[in-house]
Amino acid sequence: xxxxxxxxxxxDGARFCGQCGAHFGTAPPLAPSSAPTMVPPSMAPGASPxxxxxxxxxxxxxxxxxx
Numbered sequence: 796x797x798x799x800x801x802x803x804x805x806x807d808g809a810r811f812c813g814q815c816g817a818h819f820g821t822a823p824p825l826a827p828s829s830a831p832t833m834v835p836p837s838m839a840p841g842a843s844p845x846x847x848x849x850x851x852x853x854x855x856x857x858x859x860x861x862x
Contacts (some may be wrong), residue, residue, distance in 0.1 A: 796808075796809060796819065798812040798814065798815060798817055798819075799817065800812065800815050800817040801814050801815040801817070803815065805819075
């Protein structure tokens, strides 16, 4: 019995690969058929997209405070 992960030959009826430890189940795991689909993250309410210009912020200065 050949290991699906490392291709090492193992004894028939083995439950695990003697080389890499892979579990021999009923069938090897399926290989991905294609590249994973990228899903863009959703924006939070009130958020602006990256690179969007924001209005300048005015810094508050306490008129009673001496500089």
